[in-house]
Amino acid sequence: METNAHGQGLGAPIPGWEPRPWPEPVLLHGRYVAVEPLGSARYAELFAATCGDDDADLWTYRPIPRPRTLPELWMHLAAHLDDPAMVTFALVPLEGEAAGTAAGIASYMRIETGHGQVEVAGVLFGRALQRTRAATEAIHLLMRNAFDLGYRRFEWKCDSLNEPSRKAALRLGFVEEGRFRNHMVTQGRNRDTDWFSVTDDEWPAVCAAHEQWLDPANFDDAGRQRTALSVAR
Template sequence: MQQGRFYAVKNLKTGNFEGVASFLRISPDAGSIEVGHINFAKPLQRSRAATEAMFLMMQWVYDAGYRRYEWKCNALNTGSRRAAERLGFSHEGIFRQAGISKGRNRDTAWYASIDTEWPALKSAFETWLSDTNFDANGQQKESLSDLTRLVRVLDDPALKSG
């Protein structure tokens, strides 16, 4: 297994580096790789640029021949869990007491996408990122979650509303 690779995320609109993301648990023999340590500054959070950065990382993963792209997070981090689903990762379960964080048990939520899903996910991202999906005020017309919902195998039951 290879060491992680960290990337600075530059917002092309502002010209500033406003985030970091990394590839972790890089296992070419198994064909799997994880995205993690994602940290975006406020201007980049929930932006079209942030989504494009995540799309480009996912595209690289599948273009490089990986079969499985993983997203793991603290099960208490609902924001990260929602982001994983929005980006097309399917919920795979909760690993109970998978670690210790700040002296407390940490449950880990697992998500993944696989290579056979990539063509449909790529199409969803391209549709969402298209200029035609945004009005004159930059508001999306169709959500990425709605587009990736058609591809996800299993949604996280803890995120269901109502």
């Protein structure tokens, strides 16, 4: 570790560092999913995919409970588009029962171009997207885009009680960093938040594991995986 004249430790130098560009709402096209800028043309599809009578559990850890009408969801999503600090995408699977229709959303948030960090947040997968290779590829494409832009840190955060989200982060190769206690009030309840990240030096190995898992050869004719992503990593 390098030290200064006072004997104090110094962080590693980053030669030629400059702020990174803002992540624009661009189309990210994969084998199994398209990650496209969110627009109102997809709102009705998202309502059908995530706001059914049996979908209340999808909203337990979100800022609002399940919207019961399309106008309620419309207002929720329109607020995303009106927020200059967010870049929100619709997740459109290219295969399966929901092919060609929006079945989920995800946003870039906490975008700090000066430090090269960005968070994927507000991830919502409808039933048709859950536990699919399209869902995995959607997060992979968002990560790849951020690191291709030169970001140094990609974050994932979730309610500490949201076990599926915690498992997803670890499966995707994120490193657990700790818990922020009493971090937020969500739907009138306390939220402790667990933090996860992937850094730019970790990304090449994480990316390679993702690509190995997403390779069509890793799936049988019924679309079942031959090797789990945790094994690929």
